[in-house]
Amino acid sequence: MKKPRLAIHKFTSCDGCQLAFLNAGEALLVLSEQVELVHFSEAGLLDLKTKIDIAFVEGSISTPDEITRIQQIRDNSKYLITIGACATAGGIQALRNAVNYKEWLASIYASPETIRALDTSTAIANHVRVDWELWGCPVNTHQVLDVIRSLLFDAAPKIKRDSVCLECKRKGHICVLVAKQEPCMGPVTQTGCGALCPGLNRACYACYGPSENSNSIALGSWFKKNGRDSDKIARQFLHINNQTPVFHNAGNFFKGIKIVKE
Known part of the structure; x- marks a missing residue:
């Protein structure tokens, strides 16, 4: 039986939510027997062209290139799930949305004109359709694994929103x-x-x-x-x-x- 294909993509972020996968330890090894891990940069797997069943996305959209890439990922994925505060809400870097970010660039980079960035840093859902959202900074590893298990059994994940x-x-x-x-x-x-x-x-x-x-x-x-x-x-x-x-x-x-x- 063909294994479902899974990918973990990174956009503007600190990589903490990707590391949540690696922190799964033995559970990640068990998962590798149930799915085919196609793209996961933290684990050295790079493949953006293969069609995917489950795509997890970390990070916000902050550059023109990221807009193009998230659209490609959406087109290639059956399910797209955002993980972490950056992907679901823009993250801490979205604080720049309230100021003139070009002034910030000039105060940080010696050649700010070489930086290609958007005026704002925004959530993935601002650019493409998202099937489910997992919040957190970082995301909870157990939540991610629960979502994968649900999808492997062809069931819609149940994500709690109580306080x-x-x-x-x-x-x-x-x-x-x-x-x-x-x-x-x-x-x-x-x-x-x-x-x-x-x-x-x-x-x-x-x-x-x-x-x-x-x-x-x-x-x-x-x-x-x-x-x-x-x-x-x-x-x-x-x-x-x-x-x-x-x-x-x-x-x-x-x-x-x-x-x-x-």
């Missing part, structure tokens, strides 16, 4: 928001990490993006009521997933920028 708070309750963690007055983003962040930071008595950083029906402005107002500075609150929302509408609007709200509804 980190529910994960904390399931694990029996003490609520750092209530008990320690930490500025925890758990109430507005979707699960996927296993409530890693609250489990270590630290506030959630919202690595996994907004949960369903999250009220970010209400949470930020609670932070402010408990003495947190508005600028720091804005920075919490305008962080890893700064281009998601709910976080972007909340960040602008606490920066004092009027939100205009289209």
